[in-house]
Amino acid sequence: MRKVLLTLALTVAAMFGMAAPALAHNVLVSADPAKGSSVEVGPDRITLTFDAPVQPGDVNQVAVTGPAGDQWAEGEIRVDSNVVTAPLRPLGPAGEYTVGYRILSADGHPVADKYTFTLTKAGNGTPAQAKAAGSPAGEQAAGEQGGSGGVPIWVWIAGAVVLLGAGLTLALRMGKESTK
Numbered sequence: 001m002r003k004v005l006l007t008l009a010l011t012v013a014a015m016f017g018m019a020a021p022a023l024a025h026n027v028l029v030s031a032d033p034a035k036g037s038s039v040e041v042g043p044d045r046i047t048l049t050f051d052a053p054v055q056p057g058d059v060n061q062v063a064v065t066g067p068a069g070d071q072w073a074e075g076e077i078r079v080d081s082n083v084v085t086a087p088l089r090p091l092g093p094a095g096e097y098t099v100g101y102r103i104l105s106a107d108g109h110p111v112a113d114k115y116t117f118t119l120t121k122a123g124n125g126t127p128a129q130a131k132a133a134g135s136p137a138g139e140q141a142a143g144e145q146g147g148s149g150g151v152p153i154w155v156w157i158a159g160a161v162v163l164l165g166a167g168l169t170l171a172l173r174m175g176k177e178s179t180k
Helices: 002-023 138-143 153-179
Strands: 028-032 045-050 063-066 076-078 081-089 097-102 110-119
Touching: 002 153, 028 110, 045 063, 045 097, 097 153
Parallel strands: none
Antiparallel strands: 028 045, 045 081, 063 097, 076 081, 097 110
């Protein structure tokens, strides 16, 4: 019986040891302009700083939506370790701007969220053309929360059941051999 319990304990410890890396998604630690801030002059770029390096690639997106729903991000998004920078067109109307982002986390999973800042004094800029916006899926990036893209949970559950079954079978066979 002791062997069965030991095998069960080792199986459970192995399952938790394998699952830990999947919980390490990047977290936004600061932004410029900051979340909820008010600015008098529109910034020329959005800078997002995360707690861990962001994987470079075309999957990283930043969209800036103005008060009328127009896109203001335009140009190539730059990733430098844990800092993501997106160029902006000169901003136009005063009001609330939404920054939506989707980045590829250090653990390989996409992370998406959004925040707002307010432009208190109207600028003289014009919005980006729909095709030229900084993010081909800007509205998608702005509206997503956390995205999936990792291993589905049922795979982890099936793996746990298989490991548990194998461990139990091994323990029962070892117990029968020692009683002979």
